[in-house]
Amino acid sequence: MTRRQAEAARRNVEKAQKAARAKKTLTKLPKQTRRDLGHQAAMSRQRGGQPGHNLEDRTRQDLYEVAKSKHIEGRSKMGKSELIAAIRRAG
Structure with a gap:
């Protein structure tokens, strides 16, 4: 994952979190969306923000x-x- 992709994933997570706060819960997001957001965040943390190879x-x-x-x-x-x-x- 490139730096730009990591930033985009981070923005996606922040956007989803903001939407969830507006709705007061992440549980109202579709299950696949929650899983994908968690996966994106985990992969980004694992690489320390470095691009994928x-x-x-x-x-x-x-x-x-x-x-x-x-x-x-x-x-x-x-x-x-x-x-x-x-x-x-x-x-």
């Missing part, structure tokens, strides 16, 4: 920057999956 965990913009540093041509027209494949081919 898997390319699939990164955003397209993060992958674009990696491709740029590896001088991969045509990167601006590539989607996330294409960037991942090109980065892996480039080594």
